[in-house]
Amino acid sequence: MSRALGDTLAILQRELLRYRRDRAYWVGQIAFPLAVVAFIGFGLNDVVRLPTGADYLGHLASGILALLVGSAGVGGGMTLIQDRESGFLRALLVAPVSRTSLVLGKLLARALASVALVALLVALLAVFTPVGIPHPAAALLAVVAITVAFVALGVVLGTWLRSVEAYRLLAGLVTVPLYLLSGIFYPVSTLPAATRWLSYANPLTYGVDLFRYGLLGVNEFPVAVSASLLGVLTLASTIGAVVAFDRGLRE
Amino acid sequence: MDASATTQPAAIRVEGLAKRYRAVVALDGLDLSVEQGAFYGLLGPNGAGKTTTVSVLATLARPDAGRVQVAGHDVVSEQAEVRRAIGIVFQEPSLDRELTAREHLDLQGRLYHLDDRRRRTGEALERVGLAADADRPVRGFSGGMKRRLEIARGLLHRPRVLFLDEPTLGLDVNARAGIWEQLRELHAAGGTTVFLTTHSMDEADALCERIGILDAGRLVAEGAPEALKSALGGDVVEIGFEQPDGCAAAELLARIEGVLSVTREPEAARLRITVRDGSRRLAALLEAVRPHVVSEVALHRPDLEHVFLHHTGHPFEPERLGGGG
Ligand SMILES: Nc1ncnc2c1ncn2[C@@H]1O[C@H](COP(=O)(O)OP(=O)(O)OP(=O)(O)O)[C@@H](O)[C@H]1O
Ligand SMILES: [Mg+2]
Numbered sequence: 001m002s003r004a005l006g007d008t009l010a011i012l013q014r015e016l017l018r019y020r021r022d023r024a025y026w027v028g029q030i031a032f033p034l035a036v037v038a039f040i041g042f043g044l045n046d047v048v049r050l051p052t053g054a055d056y057l058g059h060l061a062s063g064i065l066a067l068l069v070g071s072a073g074v075g076g077g078m079t080l081i082q083d084r085e086s087g088f089l090r091a092l093l094v095a096p097v098s099r100t101s102l103v104l105g106k107l108l109a110r111a112l113a114s115v116a117l118v119a120l121l122v123a124l125l126a127v128f129t130p131v132g133i134p135h136p137a138a139a140l141l142a143v144v145a146i147t148v149a150f151v152a153l154g155v156v157l158g159t160w161l162r163s164v165e166a167y168r169l170l171a172g173l174v175t176v177p178l179y180l181l182s183g184i185f186y187p188v189s190t191l192p193a194a195t196r197w198l199s200y201a202n203p204l205t206y207g208v209d210l211f212r213y214g215l216l217g218v219n220e221f222p223v224a225v226s227a228s229l230l231g232v233l234t235l236a237s238t239i240g241a242v243v244a245f246d247r248g249l250r251e
Numbered sequence: 252m253d254a255s256a257t258t259q260p261a262a263i264r265v266e267g268l269a270k271r272y273r274a275v276v277a278l279d280g281l282d283l284s285v286e287q288g289a290f291y292g293l294l295g296p297n298g299a300g301k302t303t304t305v306s307v308l309a310t311l312a313r314p315d316a317g318r319v320q321v322a323g324h325d326v327v328s329e330q331a332e333v334r335r336a337i338g339i340v341f342q343e344p345s346l347d348r349e350l351t352a353r354e355h356l357d358l359q360g361r362l363y364h365l366d367d368r369r370r371r372t373g374e375a376l377e378r379v380g381l382a383a384d385a386d387r388p389v390r391g392f393s394g395g396m397k398r399r400l401e402i403a404r405g406l407l408h409r410p411r412v413l414f415l416d417e418p419t420l421g422l423d424v425n426a427r428a429g430i431w432e433q434l435r436e437l438h439a440a441g442g443t444t445v446f447l448t449t450h451s452m453d454e455a456d457a458l459c460e461r462i463g464i465l466d467a468g469r470l471v472a473e474g475a476p477e478a479l480k481s482a483l484g485g486d487v488v489e490i491g492f493e494q495p496d497g498c499a500a501a502e503l504l505a506r507i508e509g510v511l512s513v514t515r516e517p518e519a520a521r522l523r524i525t526v527r528d529g530s531r532r533l534a535a536l537l538e539a540v541r542p543h544v545v546s547e548v549a550l551h552r553p554d555l556e557h558v559f560l561h562h563t564g565h566p567f568e569p570e571r572l573g574g575g576g
Contacts, residue, residue: 010361087345
């Protein structure tokens with residue numbers, strides 16, 4: 001057991017080293033939400049009225065952060081393809097390390113990096129938006145669940161796609177509808193009935209809602225419902241990623 | 252254990268191994284066995300199936316048929332045990348561009364649970380001449396530096412069975428000699444079985460106690476390099492001419508008693524003759540080519556290229572046999 005833990009930590013550390021060195025990535029991830037909030041958020045703030053009466057700026061800012069966490073997860077899944085392209089994956093696969101440790105290391109690394117990113121951005125956004133961190137545990141669960149689900153999705157795609165380009169394209173096709181139907185930009189309750197049901201079926205909806213509860217204290221769905229759904233989602237995604245990784249990488 | 256339990260179990264045992272990639276038959280009923288502590292070389296031209304063999308032995312590719320054991324464990328049903336026992340240097344690059352040399356070795360040390368990984372990492376970097384570049388990301392390494400790092404990583408945990416897939420490919424003469432030295436030392440220290448693939452005859456000859464010759468997914472010959480060469484039962488005489496038309500003497504030579512084969516190398520204006528008792532028949536050979544002006548004569552024992560030619564009926568590397576060397 002402690003062996004498996006040590007292996008997972010070793011993988012985790014390697015993934016974190018890579019994330020830390022990717023300067024362009026961090027600059028982009030920090031500049032993007034700030035730019036959206038600054039250029040769009042302030043303009044719309046006076047125009048858009050939310051049915052809850054809450055401030056639109058906070059809604060948009062928290063939504064953009066959730067979007068960021070999702071796309072970071074997709075990027076985390078892409079590292080599998082990158083590792084295969086560089087050949088490094090071979091060196092990992094031949095080492096006496098369980099597939100579970102390899103996948104968990106990847107999932108944890110991305111989750112940690114996203115938690116750090118969100119913490120940093122919340123601190124910055126708190127200066128000029130209503131975003132804060134009234135419920136840290138809820139925010140943490142939401143970040144972890146969204147990350148793990150998207151990395152897992154990426155691992156599944158990555159086991160049968162060979163190129164980064166194909167991955168980007170397909171991941172975009174799958175995730176953009178998920179984002180649009182998740183209440184990132186507008187509350188789900190304001191959507192037309194038909195689309196609203198699609199949103200209810202979208203797990204990301206509950207991730208965004210719980211995340212928003214964590215950052216603003218505002219929620220559309222009961223916290224207990226979202227939290228349990230996300231707990232199950234995290235577990236299922238983790239298992240799915242391990243199984244896909246194990247099955248998909250045999251020659 | 253089975254019947255083989257009475258003797259020392261082989262480090263590598265392959266029986267009837269077959270592997271295909273869609274329509275391509277990469278391995279076609281391979282049988283081989285490598286004793287513990289041996290230095291074994293698998294020699295074969297491009298596409299012979301060397302990398303496929305290593306991939307199956309190292310648990311990375313699944314055999315379609317056959318039984319494969321490494322360090323006493325089955326590569327399909329006991330993958331974890333096999334992985335713990337082996338080390339491997341891949342033919343293709345397998346480094347992370349963003350990590351430094353030291354970080355690669357440190358990760359390796361952690362994955363193999365080495366208590367003294369810091370010391371070993373330092374030593375390994377020193378040995379392959381990367382100490383000064385240890386903390387640079389691999390992104391900025393030359394091809395040879397990357398190769399040396401891959402080798403350092405494969406040896407770091409002192410595996411019981413070490414696979415080297417064309418380890419010195421792309422290295423300069425010095426680096427290659429350094430790696431050969433390191434492999435010899437590792438092997439002399441005992442305990443490590445080395446399984447090396449190469450398409451370099453020199454490398455197989457210089458390092459390996461036993462070699463297997465692989466061609467189109469089958470083992471066509473096996474034995475100690477010396478034994479394989481002497482089994483051909485002849486010497487090689489090379490006669491170089493002033494003019495390429497000297498090669499016309501080939502037919503005449505072939506009729507001389509004791510001559511086994513004659514190969515023309517027109518570009519080099521040279522004939523290669525395999526002949527029994529070369530030193531005694533040299534005069535007769537020279538007599539037969541008399542009308543043509545001879546520029547050089549050499550007599551030597553057959554090398555592994557001849558062994559390959561003999562067993563497969565085609566040259567190992569056509570351009571090398573044909574061109575000058
Ligand atoms: N992943 C793969 N997909 C399809 N065909 C493959 C694959 N790997 C190997 N092959 C085929 O199997 C055969 C053996 O290839 P292999 O790489 O084992 O040869 P090799 O002896 O290592 O050659 P080289 O000296 O060029 O490295 C070749 O015909 C090759 O085309
Ligand atoms: Mg090869």
